[in-house]
Amino acid sequence: xxxxxxxxxxxxxxxxxxxxxxxxxxxxxxxxxxxxxxxxxxxxxxxxxxxxxxxxxxxxxxxxxxxxxxxxxxxxxxxxxxxxxxxxxxxxxxxxxxxxxxxxxxxxxxxxxxxxxxxxxxxxxxxxxxxxxxxxxxxxxxxxxxxxxxxxxxxxxxxxxxxxxxxxxxxxxxxxxxxxxxxxxxxxxxxxxxxxxxxxxxxxxxxxxxxxxxxxxxxxxxxxxxxxxxxxxxxxxxxxxxxxxxxxxxxxxxxxxxxxxxxxxxxxxxxxxxxxxxxxxxxxxxxxxxxxxxxxxxxxxxxxxxxxxxxxxxxxxxxxxxxxxxxxxxxxxxxxxxxxxxxxxxxxxxxxxxxxxxxxxxxxxxxxxxxxxxxxxxxxxxxxxxxxxxxxxxxxxxxxxxxxxxxxxxxxxxxxxxxxxxxxxxxxxxxxxxxx
Numbered sequence: 001x002x003x004x005x006x007x008x009x010x011x012x013x014x015x016x017x018x019x020x021x022x023x024x025x026x027x028x029x030x031x032x033x034x035x036x037x038x039x040x041x042x043x044x045x046x047x048x049x050x051x052x053x054x055x056x057x058x059x060x061x062x063x064x065x066x067x068x069x070x071x072x073x074x075x076x077x078x079x080x081x082x083x084x085x086x087x088x089x090x091x092x093x094x095x096x097x098x099x100x101x102x103x104x105x106x107x108x109x110x111x112x113x114x115x116x117x118x119x120x121x122x123x124x125x126x127x128x129x130x131x132x133x134x135x136x137x138x139x140x141x142x143x144x145x146x147x148x149x150x151x152x153x154x155x156x157x158x159x160x161x162x163x164x165x166x167x168x169x170x171x172x173x174x175x176x177x178x179x180x181x182x183x184x185x186x187x188x189x190x191x192x193x194x195x196x197x198x199x200x201x202x203x204x205x206x207x208x209x210x211x212x213x214x215x216x217x218x219x220x221x222x223x224x225x226x227x228x229x230x231x232x233x234x235x236x237x238x239x240x241x242x243x244x245x246x247x248x249x250x251x252x253x254x255x256x257x258x259x260x261x262x263x264x265x266x267x268x269x270x271x272x273x274x275x276x277x278x279x280x281x282x283x284x285x286x287x288x289x290x291x292x293x294x295x296x297x298x299x300x301x302x303x304x305x306x307x308x309x310x311x312x313x314x315x316x317x318x319x320x321x322x323x324x325x326x327x328x329x330x331x332x333x334x335x336x337x338x339x340x341x342x343x344x345x346x347x348x349x350x351x352x353x354x355x356x357x358x359x360x361x362x363x364x365x366x367x368x369x370x371x372x373x374x375x376x377x378x379x380x381x382x383x384x385x386x387x388x389x390x391x392x393x394x395x396x397x398x399x400x401x402x403x404x405x406x407x408x409x410x411x412x413x414x415x416x417x418x419x420x421x422x423x424x425x426x427x428x429x430x431x432x433x434x435x436x
Contacts, residue, residue: 040146042070042138043119043203047111048129049077055129056086063093065135068142071096075115078105116206125200130244132161137240141200144234151180152231153201153224156240163244172243173197175235183228186274190267190289195220198241205230222266225273264293264313287320302339310336341429342372348424349380349400355422357381357399361390364404365426391415402426 044062048055055074062072072094076083078101087099100118102111112126123145127133141154160169173196181189197220208230227233267290294317301310314333349355358377360370362384374382385393390403391411403409405427412423 040069040123040142041121042068042142042200043073043116043121043124044070044133045073045075045112045115045119045124045126046129047075047077047108047115047126048079048083049111050079050081050083051129052079052081052083052086055083056090058127058129058132059086059090059094059097061132063090067139068135070138071098071119071121073098073100073115073118075111075118076101077108077111078102116203119203121203123200124203124206125198125240127198127241128244130163132242132244134239134241137236137238138200140236140238141240144236145200145202148232148234150231151234152205153199153227153233154236155196155199155233156236156238158198158241158243159239161242161244168242169245171239175237177237179235180232181228181235182232183275186225186228186270189224189233190221190270196224199223199227199233200240201227202231220266221270222273225270229273264297267293291317291320298336302336337430338369338372341369341426342376344429345369345373345402346376349377354398355380355400357383357396359383359385359390359395359399359401361403361408362386365430366402366404369402369426398422400424 046055046058059072059074062070074083074087074097076087076099084099084101087097091097098118100114102114106114116124116126123142125133125138137156141156144154145151155173155175157171157175158173159171161167162169205227208226224233271290294313298310298313298317301313314336318333345358349358358370358373358380360366360373360382362370367384370382370384373380387403387408390401390408392415394416395401400422401412401424403412403423403425406425409423409425
């Protein structure tokens, strides 16, 4: 009978503690034939929710492993289908199958973390319920870590599996040769790879930085910085998994908005983990990637109307002082300032409603703003007027007048014999926008 555990915090996982004792005493069970080092236990952690059929398919695939010494931990994120029945049924062919049903719905990473926290193995790998682990790749990674105790994590290759056709795609995460990185290589590592996924790692290392209460596993490069804090990481040219692509599913776009915002947070945490001796301020590819990420996020934040956040990203990009990054950042700053000024004008027009006509000085920044304002508000009459005419012409009271500087506003007020209610200097607006 499959045991059911209702726990999701590391401190609430007594069953895993008990299994660790048998794992140590029974370490040679199923050891296989790939070498004298191959004696450790691997915990395969699978997070699932309402996908019982896919989970069963994956478990049956794992049950066919011949060499690997392993256990399986299923983290059930409050499934409402027959997931628990599948686990009970699969217990007949997977005696080391352990089931953790979460007492409340968790985020995907928390659910994965809960499964990992209940692992008893020396090494842990997490994988989706609809993917397929490749035994040979896991065996090789296990052998490397058995042989070299200072390696905290191993990354291997994986391929796409197209569910509708059954075809195996090209290698998605490609390592042409074995390669090792230490904490001193963190800048180079980030320059070499865009993203790294599906690590097999030492449980003892992960438990040093997994938050005991929330059990939130760090994402991607932040996790790598945590691994490097306690040892080396190794890339191996072996395939460790086939990752399922469903019909109609698109690959995760590198520049999807939500992904990029989380990726930039992950990047910042990774950079914080780079030791001072290995952290040059302006280091080629690293700086270029950092700057491009910050600029992209600044653009998206600006599109969402989050101008303060956009400015924060912009300042971070410019802090790297790199060309062409600095040039791109400066160009963005000009565009950003224009966007802020136009937003300011929109707000001003609403407050001073109605504004049937906008008059701009026909030179400098005011002239540029006039073109942008016409594109945004085709229903408002926009005119360009020479500076001298702006000073002397008697415009209607509801006309909004935009001039370049305070000298022109002072000249008009003097000529008109008093203050003009809808007269604004662009230079004043620029100063206001600098504070945003």
